[in-house]
Amino acid sequence: MQKERTAYRQVLTDLLDPWPPEIGHALRRLDAEIGGIYLSGGTVRDRLLGRAAGDLDLTVARDAAGCCRALIGLLGGGAFVELGRSGEDVARVVWRGLTVDFAGFRGRAETIAEDLCRRDYTVNAMAVPFDSLGGGKEAELIDPLHGCDDLRQGILRACPGAYDDDPLRMLRGFRFMASLDFAFDAASLAEIGRCADLIARPAVERISYELGLIMDSPRACPTFRAMDGAGLLRHIAPELYAGVGVEQPEFHHLDVFHHSFAAFEQMEAIIAQPGRHYPQAAGRLDAYLAAGPSRRCLKWAALCHDIGKPAAQAVAFENGRITFHNHDEIGRRIFRLFAERLKWSKEERERTGQLIAMHMHPFHLCNVRRSEPLSKRAVLKLSQRAGADLDGLFLLAMADSLASRGEKKPPRMEAELVELFGQVLQIIAEDIRPVAVGPPLLTGDDLITELGLSPGPIFRTILQELEALRVEGRITAREEAIAWVTAFIADGAGDGAELP
The missing domain is CATH 3.30.460.10 (Beta Polymerase, domain 2)
Structure with a gap:
């Protein structure tokens, strides 16, 4: 010594x-x-x-x-x-x-x-x-x-009276666990259990800062598990605990709470080696993960992606099956309140919430592909809504799928996600991007000067539909676009437009 x-x-x-x-x-x-x-x-x-x-x-x-x-x-x-x-x-x-x-x-x-x-x-x-x-x-x-x-x-031992003096030190200790890969001694963990409710005392900005540093580490999931075991996480994110004991259909093998942690664990592993899961997109996934708070948002999205399920839980009358209809949108709303309480930045709050709201979309498209070809229109809609987090959405779907091992889970689920992502990227490259980077066939000004329409909400509907028709190859010229809009209005599909 x-x-x-x-x-x-x-x-x-x-x-x-x-x-x-x-x-x-x-x-x-x-x-x-x-x-x-x-x-x-x-x-x-x-x-x-x-x-x-x-x-x-x-x-x-x-x-x-x-x-x-x-x-x-x-x-x-x-x-x-x-x-x-x-x-x-x-x-x-x-x-x-x-x-x-x-x-x-x-x-x-x-x-x-x-x-x-x-x-x-x-x-x-x-x-x-x-x-x-x-x-x-x-x-x-x-x-x-x-x-x-x-x-x-490699021991984290609290100094005498540390937590009473400043309860944030409990959370800081878990941050050190994540960054240093250290472990608490038994007495300090017991003291955290005794003082856990005191975490309500520090300013939420200080709590949010420490949580962010934990999420930025490569050991965020085991650290959050340790926070749960010590009784601290319940006082920071009580919304997660509504999922304890909430059973799920046969696609899953865990209740909502433990599935959420399993998805979190999978996400951390995926972030470490994204190309292992989506080999055809390794380079672009590395670039996506290196930009801004992408990693942090993805980890939070994985942990909270099913946070809306307890509120959405119901039992279908016809067959007695458990359902969670609209749990994605409900989850976004619950998560937004959580993020606002912790005073997150708008970017992180909105990006994570959008990932939660969209996390079922890749699975819905996989279901469609089992019976019919994937349409360019569906890919356009997906890419528009996901925006810059399209890559993150597929990483989240992979984490969600790997965390589910129920007996009714489709046997090729992960392979289907890989195939779907590849096809989505191909359609974007070959059909959507050329339309997006080129000049539009018609603009809002054209709708006013060429067709005599008055500005209103219908403009957005018309222009989005024109873009979809161009992606599908059904309209390729300006004259065709004018003819389509004229017919659209004449057929009454544009009811509600402010006509001259």
Whole structure:
């Protein structure tokens, strides 16, 4: 053990090496002026793990804001950022894209050791005095709660009173589980069970931020399972628990709640290797997943895709079968309320909700293909509604299918999805995209000037139908489009249009 601690101290001696020398020089001058600057928290933890630290975390006795302003002066530039809640002594400097955070001692701590004992987890409760770095000296590690030992064993152990001081630390612990692949010790898990209802106290923005970081990790599903086992998830996403014990038809082998987690697990595996499931679209799926919050939205959609089933559940009178009619749209509405409660961004809220609302569409088209050819019109409608998340929709369908292993499940379901996606992409490339990128045969202005129509809701109907007819090859010229619109109006199909 002593040998390992010595090795750790040798690693810490080079703690500032990844940072520009200007930062080190400025901090040495600041430490010489005020004394008592400590590198701490995630900076020390990540260095000991051999990981690149995202920020430089520094602790001082007091006046973090004053330290930030002094550092800006010594660097000759940088932006000052206020941090924390009211009364917290924390602040930030952003210099050339790098982040340096200062925090004063927590609570009534008078020493760095007391401050460290007031932190969230022992692996974050270590510090290195700035004046012990450099000069050929071996770095001093201050570790009052033996966080170094927990770090070596991959254990998340809560500091005394951590959850009572700030209940968000429970969720942060699961974020560390996801990002570090660590496990809680039994006492900390039991404490989370005792304090779980306190998670209602922190601001929802803080909760949403931690959930987002968990979803961004490659271990989101096992982490959410652990949150469920600890009793915390129920207080964050109670909507999921309406599905506990809700039985499903023979297509499935699990109730709604456990099927949702199975789909979540499958989605995480699919995201890791999308080309394994849709070989013909591997490149475009990689590009889709790399853009924006696509991965995060897909994982949430997988977990919540059947969130509307409990409310939609019914039993058919004629045969006694369980049905969930319209559960996709009901699910979108329930999810929207959940996302609004957590104050998600509009993009993530709408994209995830749309995936939930459309998750049955690929299965409906698979049913159609079993008895008749897939129509270009159906593909056009699907692509228009799914928009930029068409790829995500098929990834979600694959996760949903793989999570279902009931005896009545079609034996080739996954193969059918692969075939359907390939055909959809082919029709888009050969029939829909050439129409979409070319000039329209008629515009709204043409409907006014050429046909004498007054603007109204019917314009959208006419123009969308013209596009579908062009994709189908039934109309190819402007004159044919004018003739079709004239007949459409004359036949009364356009009743409700504002005619001159």
